Amino acid sequence: MNFSIKEVAEKLNISQYTLRYYEREGLIPSVQRDNNGRRVYTDADLGWLQIVCCMRATGMSISYIKKYVDLCISSKDTLDERRKIMLEQKEIIEEEIKKYTDLLELVNMKLDYYDKKVSKDELKELIIEKKK
Template identity: 45%
Template structure:
């Protein structure tokens, strides 16, 4: 059994978030000890991990709760759970593609600035370089 602090360290989620998830019925198997403190087992940690994953990929709490309720209902809900996960997979892949596009642009800028620094050259790719000419022109 684990304390909330141990779970927090193990899964890199704040104790506040874990308490919030538990208070909102997103951790259905968490137990309490004689002092009414939450105690977690390995199954509870798996619930924390899936809830954290789904939140991090943008799933609303209400939809996570629905997913958990389906899990608790049993095997007859597997088709709906599968649809939920496929939808989340698609959304997460789209997010990842956007992040990859951003990373490509950042990598391009890093390479450019490294080249400017290594070769001691002026920055010729500044996006607003044309504004310098406008501001420095005599009128």
């Protein structure tokens, strides 16, 4: 299936400018063009873009992503190196998940505190109301 730049931008929630930039930087190996010179993205291009977006979301630099893409298109002899890059990305994501899990735990503790406080205050108000 083929997609326009607008469709890909909407599908991946990135700007058309970003798509053009990724292409200029060589992060999408071979975007085809139609007879009018407009970009035509394939399912394979979308696959590349999903990986690129994932890597960017974890803070990987454009040059490091470019290195990964170059390894992917060069040969099968680079499987170990590509796997190492993916393993590093996995570790980064796991660290981020842990960080946010810890933050969530703190927020939940504060919510529990406020819930208990509110419950005690409501109970006090009920007791006062009954005494009247």
